[in-house]
Amino acid sequence: xxxxxxxxxxxxxxxxxxxxxxxxxxxxxxxxxxxxxxxxxxxxxxxxxxxxxxxxxxxxxxxxxxxxxxxxxxxxxxxxxxxxxxxxxxxxxxxxxxxxxxxxxxxxxxxxxxxxxxxxxxxxxxxxxxxxxxxxxxxxxxxxxxxxxxxxxxxxxxxxxxxxxxxxxxxxxxxxxxxxxxxxxxxxxxxxxxxxxxxxxxxxxxxxxxxxxxxxxxxxxxxxxxxxxxxxxxxxxxxxxxxxxxxxxxxxxxxxxxxxxxxxxxxxxxxxxxxxxxxxxxxxxxxxxxxxxxxxxxxxxxxxxxxxxxxxxxxx
Numbered sequence: 486x487x488x489x490x491x492x493x494x495x496x497x498x499x500x501x502x503x504x505x506x507x508x509x510x511x512x513x514x515x516x517x518x519x520x521x522x523x524x525x526x527x528x529x530x531x532x533x534x535x536x537x538x539x540x541x542x543x544x545x546x547x548x549x550x551x552x553x554x555x556x557x558x559x560x561x562x563x564x565x566x567x568x569x570x571x572x573x574x575x576x577x578x579x580x581x582x583x584x585x586x587x588x589x590x591x592x593x594x595x596x597x598x599x600x601x602x603x604x605x606x607x608x609x610x611x612x613x614x615x616x617x618x619x620x621x622x623x624x625x626x627x628x629x630x631x632x633x634x635x636x637x638x639x640x641x642x643x644x645x646x647x648x649x650x651x652x653x654x655x656x657x658x659x660x661x662x663x664x665x666x667x668x669x670x671x672x673x674x675x676x677x678x679x680x681x682x683x684x685x686x687x688x689x690x691x692x693x694x695x696x697x698x699x700x701x702x703x704x705x706x707x708x709x710x711x712x713x714x715x716x717x718x719x720x721x722x723x724x725x726x727x728x729x730x731x732x733x734x735x736x737x738x739x740x741x742x743x744x745x746x747x748x749x750x751x752x753x754x755x756x757x758x759x760x761x762x763x764x765x766x767x768x769x770x771x772x773x774x775x776x777x778x779x780x781x782x783x784x785x786x787x788x789x790x791x792x793x794x795x796x797x798x799x800x801x
Contacts, residue, residue, distance in 0.1 A: 614642035
């Protein structure tokens with residue numbers, strides 16, 4: 486009998502030792518007469534909960550800090566610490582390199598806690614994240630490609646909305662146009678650049694926006710179907726830019742673009758003349774050849790037009 490009792494004690498002792506790690510996460514609370522997991526408990530005040538979560542953040546224990554900040558938001562959503570907790574959720578994602586998730590977390594501060602003292606800092610952080618995506622940062626979230634062309638479009642748009650007349654708004658609006666232009670969404674880009682000019686006419690970005698609008702018009706004119714109207718408008722915009730900013734560095738590029746557009750127009754007129762010539766409509770062909778010679782004398786197409794004029798002679 487004695488040996489049986491000893492064996493039983495050893496058996497239950499062994500069970501206790503084997504189960505002790507599992508029960509280490511649970512604590513008996515006399516107040517509720519329940520076992521509770523400390524991971525799910527909340528500190529008695531938002532200040533204590535925030536300090537606990539912030540301590541984990543400072544120690545770079547980001548996953549645990551993230552859990553504790555979220556617990557504070559759930560338990561004390563209207564406390565002053567809630568806005569700070571949401572801000573630090575953004576900081577955690579930024580520290581981990583999850584830039585799009587960081588932007589989303591920061592934007593929730595603006596949306597839910599508009600009186601937070603962090604608003605201006607958050608706008609600056611959002612702008613930098615938009616800049617990172619514009620510069621080619623991988624567009625991933627939770628290991629999956631984001632369902633957007635470029636997150637910078639969404640982020641720069643929000644920066645402007647968050648602070649329409651703030652210091653970063655003109656620059657963000659201008660960069661929004663650049664992102665759209667890089668995606669060949671020229672009409673949307675033009676709209677974005679026009680907003681720079683109309684909303685921030687005195688900003689340093691207004692002149693550059695004028696130049697970019699001309700580039701968008703020029704790009705449209707160079708499309709698969711040559712658009713003469715777009716080409717003429719682009720040339721006009723470049724000429725207006727050079728006239729308004731004769732000493733600007735961009736004016737040199739504007740003049741180069743004017744020359745390219747002139748050459749494109751001359752080529753289009755030459756092809757039209759060739760078409761009429763093949764149709765034996767020599768009078769119409771001469772009109773286009775003469776236009777090239779008169780209006781685009783520096784273009785290589787002027788020499789070709791003169792040669793064609795000699796070939797058709799006085800044909801009717």
